Amino acid sequence: DVAKWHLYLRDAHLHTTLAEQFYPLLIGNTNTITEDQMMPILQSISVKLGGGKRQVPLADLLPMQCQMDLIDILEEYQRQL
Numbered sequence: 001d002v003a004k005w006h007l008y009l010r011d012a013h014l015h016t017t018l019a020e021q022f023y024p025l026l027i028g029n030t031n032t033i034t035e036d037q038m039m040p041i042l043q044s045i046s047v048k049l050g051g052g053k054r055q056v057p058l059a060d061l062l063p064m065q066c067q068m069d070l071i072d073i074l075e076e077y078q079r080q081l
Contacts, residue, residue: 014058017045026078033074038067 009015021041025033042059049056062070 012047014045014047021045022074026074027081029078032078033071035067035071038071038074042067 009018018041021044022033022038025037029037039059042062043057045058046055047058047061048054059067
């Protein structure tokens with residue numbers, strides 16, 4: 001959320017970056033992904049704001065419910081692999 005705007009990762013061109021970061025965890029791990037595994041990835045992805053004047057970690061822009069939804073989505077995808 002940015003000023004209560006709900007932005008899609010696809011619209012911010014972050015969906016591919018996230019997929020590339022999470023995929024190795026999903027295929028190389030028999031356990032489900034945890035918040036402890038997810039957070040460093042979200043922290044490492046910078047989102048440019050204000051035309052690139054400021055960069056903020058993606059983790060700071062995702063509400064907690066969205067982070068939990070992401071874990072659920074990743075778990076479901078992993079089960080289908």
